[in-house]
Amino acid sequence: MQTKLDIILVLDFGGQYCHLISSRIREHNIYTELVSHNISPEEIEFLKEKFNIKGLILSGGYTSIYEQNAPKINSIILESDIPILGLCYGHQVLAQAFKGKVEPVTYEEYGITYVTVDKPVGVLEGLNKEEKVWMKHSDTVYSLPDTFEVLAHTNTCPVAAFMHKNKRVYGLQWCPESIHTEKGNHMFYNFIFNVCECEANWKMEEDTIEKMVQKLKTEVGNEKAIIGLSGGIDSSVATVIAAKALNEKLTAVYVDHGFMREGETEAIQETFSKFKINFVVVQAKERFIKNLAGITEPEQKRKIIGEEFIRVFEEEAIKSGAQYLIQGTIYPDIIESGASKNSGNIKSHHNVGGLPEKIEFKKILEPLRDLYKDEVRKVAKILELPNELINRQPFPGPGLAVRIIGPLTEEKIRIVKRSDKIVRDEIDNTILAKTLWQYFTVVTDTKATGVKNDTRLYGYVVVIRAVKSREAMSASFARISYDVLEKISARITNEIPEVTHVVYDITHKPPATIEWE
Numbered sequence: 225m226q227t228k229l230d231i232i233l234v235l236d237f238g239g240q241y242c243h244l245i246s247s248r249i250r251e252h253n254i255y256t257e258l259v260s261h262n263i264s265p266e267e268i269e270f271l272k273e274k275f276n277i278k279g280l281i282l283s284g285g286y287t288s289i290y291e292q293n294a295p296k297i298n299s300i301i302l303e304s305d306i307p308i309l310g311l312c313y314g315h316q317v318l319a320q321a322f323k324g325k326v327e328p329v330t331y332e333e334y335g336i337t338y339v340t341v342d343k344p345v346g347v348l349e350g351l352n353k354e355e356k357v358w359m360k361h362s363d364t365v366y367s368l369p370d371t372f373e374v375l376a377h378t379n380t381c382p383v384a385a386f387m388h389k390n391k392r393v394y395g396l397q398w399c400p401e402s403i404h405t406e407k408g409n410h411m412f413y414n415f416i417f418n419v420c421e422c423e424a425n426w427k428m429e430e431d432t433i434e435k436m437v438q439k440l441k442t443e444v445g446n447e448k449a450i451i452g453l454s455g456g457i458d459s460s461v462a463t464v465i466a467a468k469a470l471n472e473k474l475t476a477v478y479v480d481h482g483f484m485r486e487g488e489t490e491a492i493q494e495t496f497s498k499f500k501i502n503f504v505v506v507q508a509k510e511r512f513i514k515n516l517a518g519i520t521e522p523e524q525k526r527k528i529i530g531e532e533f534i535r536v537f538e539e540e541a542i543k544s545g546a547q548y549l550i551q552g553t554i555y556p557d558i559i560e561s562g563a564s565k566n567s568g569n570i571k572s573h574h575n576v577g578g579l580p581e582k583i584e585f586k587k588i589l590e591p592l593r594d595l596y597k598d599e600v601r602k603v604a605k606i607l608e609l610p611n612e613l614i615n616r617q618p619f620p621g622p623g624l625a626v627r628i629i630g631p632l633t634e635e636k637i638r639i640v641k642r643s644d645k646i647v648r649d650e651i652d653n654t655i656l657a658k659t660l661w662q663y664f665t666v667v668t669d670t671k672a673t674g675v676k677n678d679t680r681l682y683g684y685v686v687v688i689r690a691v692k693s694r695e696a697m698s699a700s701f702a703r704i705s706y707d708v709l710e711k712i713s714a715r716i717t718n719e720i721p722e723v724t725h726v727v728y729d730i731t732h733k734p735p736a737t738i739e740w741e
C-alpha cells in the first residue's frame with residue numbers, strides 16, 4: 225500500500241507571496257497545496273483522504289483586516305488540532321480570531337526591521353536575541369488573551385510573534401519567505417519539522433517532468449505547435465520538454481527584436497544547433513523598432529513588444545502549420561502581471577500581461593507556469609541542459625528595451641548594449657558572478673555635465689544594477705567591491721564617448737523592481 229504524503233496547506237489570503245511560501249516549503253521536500261483562505265472543514269476532510277495534513281500556513285495579504293471584504297478565517301478550522309502558522313496578515317487574522325487586540329498602526333513598518341526575540345521557542349527555536357526580518361503591515365497586534373505567549377516584539381509592534389500555550393498555533397508579523405528575512409528558512413524548518421513533525425517524503429523532480437510531457441502530448445494531440453525560444457533558461461527548458469512531447473511536430477522560434485545583448489543571437493544559435501529540434505531565427509529588428517518609435521511609457525512599451533511577438537509567432541505558425549503556441553512563462557511572470565486574483569499589476573511581462581486580446585492560436589500552453597526560476601533550474605539539471613544555459617542570467621523577454629528609459633533611440637540602444645557587455649565582462653571574471661542573480665546596465669533619460677578631453681560634455685547617465693535573489697520575487701542589491709565598480713565605471717566612460725556619469729543602484733526589491741521598467 226502506498227503511504228500518504230505529508231502535506232502543508234497554504235491558505236491564500238491574497239498578496240503576491242503565498243505561492244512563494246509554498247515553494248519555500250517544497251524546498252524541504254514537503255508537498256504543499258495552495259487553497260482558498262476560507263477552505264471549509266469538509267474540504268479539509270476531503271484532502272485528508274489523499275494526504276496527511278500536517279500543518280496550515282495562513283499567508284500574508286490585504287493591507288488591513290478592517291478593509292471591506294477583507295478575508296477572514298473559517299473559525300471552525302481553529303478548533304481542529306492541525307498546527308497553524310499565521311504570517312503577516314495571517315498573523316493578524318489569527319490574533320483577531322482568538323480575540324486579541326488588533327488595531328491600525330500609527331507608524332507603518334515597511335521593509336527591513338530588526339525584531340527582538342523574547343523567547344526562542346517553537347518556530348523561533350535557535351534564533352538570536354535580535355533578528356533581521358522583512359515586514360509590511362498597517363495593522364498591529366497589540367495584545368492577546370492569557371492563553372497566548374508573546375515570543376518577539378519591535379519598537380512599534382508589541383506582539384511581533386506569538387504562540388498559543390496549549391495548541392500548536394503560531395503567528396509571525398514578518399514574512400519568512402522573503403529573501404530579506406535572514407533566517408526565514410530556519411523558521412519554516414522549525415515549523416514543518418519541529419512543530420508539525422512532517423516527514424520529508426516528497427520530491428519535485430520525480431514526477432514533474434513526466435507530468436508536463438504527458439500534459440503537452442494530450443493538449444496538442446495530432447496537431448503542431450511552435451514555441452517562443454529566447455535562449456533564457458525558462459524558454460530553453462520549456463523547449464526541451466515540448467520537444468520530448470512533440471518531436472518533429474514542434475518548431476522553436478527565436479525572434480531577434482533588436483534589443484538582444486551583444487553576441488546573444490549567435491550564442492543561442494550555437495547552443496541550439498546541438499539539439500535535434502526545428503529551430504527558426506526571425507530577424508524582426510526593423511518592425512519592433514518602428515512600432516516602438518517615440519514610446520516612453522514603460523507599460524506601453526511592454527504591450528507593444530508583447531503584441532509584436534505574437535504577430536511574429538502567428539506568421540511562423542502559418543508557415544509550419546502550427547495551431548498551438550507554447551511559452552516558457554513561469555509563476556512570477558504571472559503574479560507580477562497581476563493575473564492572480566489577489567495580486568496587483570506590477571509590470572506586464574511580455575508573455576502574460578503584454579499579450580494582445582486577439583490571438584490566432586487555438587490555445588497558449590505554458591508547461592512551466594507553476595514553477596519558480598530555482599525550480600526551473602532544477603528541472604534543467606535533470607534534463608542535462610548545458611551548464612552555460614543553466615547558469616545564464618535571466619533576461620527579460622522585451623530585452624534591453626526595458627533597460628532604456630524614455631524613447632528608444634539608436635544611440636541609447638548602442639550605449640546599453642556596450643555598457644551591458646562591459647559589466648558582464650568585468651563581473652563574469654570574478655567569483656562574484658556565481659552569487660548574483662543578474663547584473664546589467666540601464667541607460668537613463670537624464671543627462672549630466674561631464675568633462676572629456678578638457679571639454680564640457682552634457683552626456684548620458686548609465687546605471688549599474690546588480691542583484692542577489694532566489695526567485696526574483698524579492699532581491700537585494702549586490703555588495704560589489706569599489707574596485708570592481710571603479711573598473712566598470714572607468715571602462716564605460718572611456719569606451720562610450722557619450723557617457724559622462726555612472727551610478728550604482730542600491731535599492732532592494734521591494735520597494736524597487738529588478739528591471740527599471
Ligand code: XMP
Pocket residue numbers: 557560571572573574575618619620621622662696733736737738739740
Ligand atoms: P522585475 O523587474 O519585475 O523582474 O523585478 C523580475 C524578473 O523577471 C525578469 N523580467 C521579465 N522576464 N519577460 C520576461 O521573460 C518580461 O517581460 C520580464 N520583465 C522582467 C527580470 O529580468 C527579473 O529577472
